[in-house]
Structures are given as structure tokens and as C-alpha cells.
Amino acid sequence: MPVKDRNHSGQLQQDYTGSEILLRCLIEEGVEVVFGYPGGAVLPIYDSLYQGALKHLLARHEQGAIHAADGYARATGKPGVVIATSGPGATNLVTGIANAQMDSIPLVCITGNVPQNLIGTDAFQEADITGITMPITKHSYLVTDVQDLPRVVKEAFHIASTGRPGPVLIDIPKDVSNARSSYSYPDSIHIRGYQPKTDPHPLQISRLHKILTKAEKPLILAGGGVVTAGAEKELIMFAERANIPVTTTLMGLGGFSGQHPLWLGMPGMHGTYAANHALLECDLLIGIGARFDDRVTMGRLDKFATKANIVHIDIDPAEIGKNVDTYIPIVGDVKKVLSTAVAEVPRTPSDAWIEKLQKWVREKPYTFCDSDEELKPQWVIRHLYESTGGDAIVTTDVGQHQMWVAQYFPFANPRSFITSGGLGTMGFGFPAALGAQLGKPEATVISVTGDGGFQMTSQELAVASLANIPVKVAVINNRCLGMVRQWQEVFYKKRYSEVDLADSPDFVKLAESYGVKAWKAENKEEAKRVWKEALSHPGPAVVDFRVAPEENVYPMVAPGTGLDEMIMGDEDK
């Protein structure tokens, strides 16, 4: 039972408004920063923020605010918090909520709503945001009584960050944030029907041990769940002791070091030859915190790991058997499962297999035709890696540049690669970098973005500038919507339809108009020089890398074809 606040004479205090209670709850949860945008229905909440008890960053669009909260969550592992007003403020969060849901990111999204007596009347700025977001939240609350607020906030943070994390929405009508009540924050929590199972079943662990003794061609497919669970050390121990090579999905990059000799690279549509052919040939596939999505399987399950028994380790039982038939299901927290399994793990008889895969890794790496005349985007990404020694948090937007970062920046640490994996949200990367930098002030944070995606949320340059958030933006500017252009080239006979971005603004002038330092680079020498300046500049910086416009991402597996049908690109042939 909650402990009630009492005043000096032992009477229950009745002197907090709903919004003051909300603020106290957020502080109680250890929230360091909230991202948001005010409006009529959240005026009481913003009034409670007035005295500055909690750091608030005023985004320039609610989508920017929620992606920043998301980037903060991905960089720190703590829930991100966003506040928006009712109606358009709330609906501007929708993309960010879906984005977080797809990538299992803990967010607490607080929206104001019209007073309860107006709900359902099409009142000014009314939107049924709990209804709209029902399918894309892990859970949502419409608070109807101010006394419920502390419990709701406590539950929201708990639900967002436990089990398989995700976004939780708290919709607070204006009369609730204005209503007065006593305040006490619950010490404990009990949510009926919500007890995520974290400990693996011992029987399944012994089945796993047994099958490992026979596996001559085992393979680990590690996903974002490894990063979420903080299981990178356990994964290395497990892979090394059992002698199993590892491929990491886009979301799993950094969850297993890109320098480790057992690492094969990323699988799937733009994955390595070694990873994709390992998937085709393996006799045992252990999916760890990965959901076998169609950018890995290409939707051709009839061609995916057909020679393998599949072991699937995941905290979310709904993932098991969703996309692939599972021979051994292991439901539990990935960190706990791996630390339990590693104890008596046998070494697989896989030396010949590993030798073969390592040969592929050596002989068939990602390649591109470098040039001294043009700036190649792959060269730029490699330069970002070399100039930082890989010691950076890199966020990306969506498109070709995202894939080139995944290919040419071998991440060694978890939470150092931040990308919109599931939803593929253009506009995500730059605000996410701002959030990541606030969560990790000591880190070098680089936002690698496309000239298309940057224009979706570049208004957040205002936040970078005003709050002096030292994110370095690398615009991979190919003057077009590169990934769409590539698909139109490959699948639509070069009928380039609405992908030309030649009339984009001058990104240097755009950045400067916000008070952000910026440079342009057209060749390697310029690129090296200005990037060095940008890195050593103490505040935010933008570098417009004018890269070769017709470069494509290879290898490539066309959707609907099997992993055996990799298009290798001219350089590789």
C-alpha cells in the first residue's frame, strides 16, 4: 500500500495538482531530461515545469522530441520521456511511438487531452490518442482520476522498461492535471497479468547443450535483444566456449564486437557473403534476441536456414515460432539465459566450419570502387570510423547511408549504433543523436544522415544550437533519395520517379542560420580537413559531404528471393 503524505499535524495533504504530482513522479523515477512541446491541454504540466525542477528540451516538432527521447533511451538503456499536447501534438508523436515499438525501445509518452467533460465531443484539439496508438504501444493509460496518477506513472515506467521494452502512453485530460490530490509514490508494483518470464526453463537449456555436442555447423544470429539485455559479455563467453560463429542483425550491431574473429558481419538484404552463406549452410541456428524479420529472411522461409534446427532465445514468447519453426524454444531474459547456458556449455565440433567461414570473411568483404575524382560515400563512412578509432555513438537515418554505416563502421560496443531498424523512419537519426548526446555527454556522437532524411527533422538544429549539444552531423549528400533511386535503377529500369533532391537547400547556410557551424566537402582532402575541424569544434557541427550520386549499396538480395541469390555489385564480380 502506498504511504500517504502527511502534513505536520499528521493530516493527509491535499495540496498538489495533477501536474505537480506528475512532475514529482518523474523526478522519483530518476528522469534527467524530458523532451516536448507545449500546448493548451498541457499548460498545467508546463506550468509545473516552469521552476526548472526537471530539465526540459523544447523540440521544434513533436516528432523531433520523441525521436530525441528514443535516442536517449537507446544510448542509456533508461526510458526516454516525451510530452506533447492533445490533438495535433499527440498525433505528431505517432511515428515516433511506432518506431519505438518496432525496435523495443522504452519510452514514456505523456500527452495532454481535453477535459473529460469534452471527450467525445470533437472538442478543439481533441484526438483519441489512446485509440489511435493502441496497436503501436506496449500499453496505454487514459487517466480519469488524479489519485491514479502516481500508480499509473510507476506502472508506465515499469512496463516500458521490463520484459520486452516498448513505448507506454499516458494520456492526461486537462481536468486531471488541474485537479488536486494528496501525493505519495508507490514503493511496490503489482500488475495483474504482467510478469515477464526472465529465467529460462532448465529442460530447454539441457536440450540446447545436447544439440550443441552434435552441431558441426552451428551459427548464432544475434539481434537487438542482446543489446537491450546488456548481454554482450555473456554472448562472447557463450560463443567462444561453444566455438560458434556469430552474425549480428542491423539492430544487433555492437552487441558482438565487429573486431571479434568469430564475427561474420550482418546478414540479410545488404549483409555479407559469409553471414548469408553461413545461414544457408548451418545445421544449427541459435537466434538470440532476434526476430527473424524479412530483411534477414527475405520473406523466403522456404530458403532460409533449411538445413538447420532452430533454437530461439527471446524474452517475448510471442516471437517464438512467429516467423520460423523452432526446434528448441527458450523464453527468458537473454542475459540470464546465456549466463545459465554458458555454465556447462560443450564445445561444438565446428573447427572446419569456422575455418571455412573465416576464409569467406577474408576473401569476400564489402567492396566498392574508390575514386580520387569523386567522394565515395563508403569512403566517407570508413573515414568517420578511422578518424574516431570507432570510439563514437553513431546514429543514422534511413536509406543507403544507413546501410553503408552498417557495412563500413565495425561497431565494437553495444549502444554505439542507433538506427531505426524496424520501422525504417526517415527523420529519426538527427534528433535521436541529440537525445543520445544528452544521455552520454562525454561521447562523440555522430549523426550520419541522408540529404532526404535530414530535411525531415533538420528543424531540430535549433535545439542543437540553443542547448549547445555537440552532435556532429555528417550529411551523405547524393542529391537524391538514394535508396529509392537504387531500387528504381535495379527493379524499374532506371525510371527515376520523384527522387531528385537537386533543389535542396544549401545545408551549410541552413545550419549557419541556426547558429550551427558547418562545412562542405567535395573531395577526399576537403573531407579529411573539414571533418577534423568539425570533430574538434566544441559545439554542434554539420558537414555536407557531396558524394557520388549514383553509388549503390551492394551486396543486395532482392526481396522475395533467397539468400543464395546475392547481387554482388560490379566491384565484387
Ligand SMILES: Cc1ncc(C[n+]2csc(CCOP(=O)(O)OP(=O)(O)O)c2C)c(N)n1
Ligand atoms: C518517413 C519515410 N518516408 C519514406 C521512406 C522511404 N524511403 C526509404 S529510404 C528513402 C530514401 C532516403 O534518401 P536519403 O535520406 O537522401 O538517404 P540515402 O538513401 O540517399 O542515403 C526513402 C524515401 C522512409 N523510409 N521513411
